[in-house]
Amino acid sequence: MPHDIEKVRNDIRAILKNPDYDDGSIGPVLVRLAWHASGTYERKSRTGGSNGATMRFDPESNDGANAGLEHARAFLEPIKQKNPWISYADLWTLAGCVAIEAMGGPKIPWKEGRTDRDPKNLTAADVPPNGRLPDAAKGQDHVRQIFYRMGFDDREIVALLGAHAVGRCHADRSGYDGPWTHTPTRFSNQYYKLLTTVNWVKRDWDGPLQYRDEDDELMMLPADMAVIRDPEFAKIAKEYAQSNELFFKDFAAAFAKLLELGVPRGNDPGNAPTAPNQQKHKL
Template structure:
């Protein structure tokens, strides 16, 4: 993982439609997790971006400091090396792409190819060096509740509606004991982008998991699905819950609000070149005849 400081116009030399397609081709792998790198690509894009502090204008996806120690070794980023390694061949193939653009575009591709909304995306992030790594503690702690979640996301510049929409990404993927210490997927279709985070949260009875691991919840009926303490905050907190109920009842409303909030997340703190165009990529399925 190099540290090359690209010149200010190198982003123009990349065909992002081709990168989109190549990332999409990397998603499936029957030997990885639930068969897709999509969820961990979404998580990489989010953790690369979610370090932003709007007061100091530090952090965020521009710079892609998540690839350097100490940031790569922050507890919250455990396991994201799997996503970075999977994408590394594309950095070689498209030498002019920045890591910041590659990691955020991977999140866009994953959301779209797994059935989610179109995410508007722009290129032009410029990589920084290890000296620009953000301090530990900027990403949310899953063991905490609504006050903590608000503190973390307000620091990025989000409001309650946007926070509630973003956490719907937990329809995707799973917790790994080897990474976060928590265990299990949030629902039965972890490789499909749906509003199931909200429907599962509301419709199940969540009970403490009986185990030696960190405190978390499982659904009482099957014991197969999980919620983090920080997830349960969205059910318990009356202001968050308004949006949880809305998104559970209306997948279109969720898709629209998620698309806006996720696009905003990926742009936090980025100084885009004035002539950087907005892309709305077609999915592979839409492109194929």
């Protein structure tokens, strides 16, 4: 019998609204879980990526960049218990897609088929090392280095960062504080509109360098500022500020690509446990 993905989608939709959590939705933190589960990929060594759901294991589970994602994983755990046939790797990536769609974003092409690493046969090489996710304190060179390593180009980088339209920074997780937009549970091109029109200034506060708007209600990370400081990035950001439709189209493709990193498909062995020779594979 084919798996009932629609039922899992409904189960995810049913838990998104949560009046006691942040801005009333757990959608943003689910998007971040899907991204961080996938964003460890390194194309050259074919390691990391969404396959395996390795964020359950040390050292990835304890990477400072993943602080707070234990909440996202805990929110999804009852759905895993209800639908034991789905892998964590599929559930986490699907939840990111369902959340984006439910927050008004584009439909993301998503495919099932990820498998989970078995904790009983885990070796150190199965879990990506810390330090593969971007450092918010850094600028365009770092951002390019991280995303080129995964196999993305400038356009895809700028499109992906538009996810900061939703959610917020938490001082007790990343050390940063506040939302990027006034509508942190609505997925739209607001991030680019604000980036390109607001006069962002350094925030004077007892925390890491971040930027604020005039009313000190919204924030940008140094890494976000790279999107307007770098001329190539800025050109693309302006296109997305002009056209929500173009942003949705490019974002859906880039996010779908992100979630596929490291996933074996057809003749491509990815880096699944069933492909023990993948380390020998020459690119």
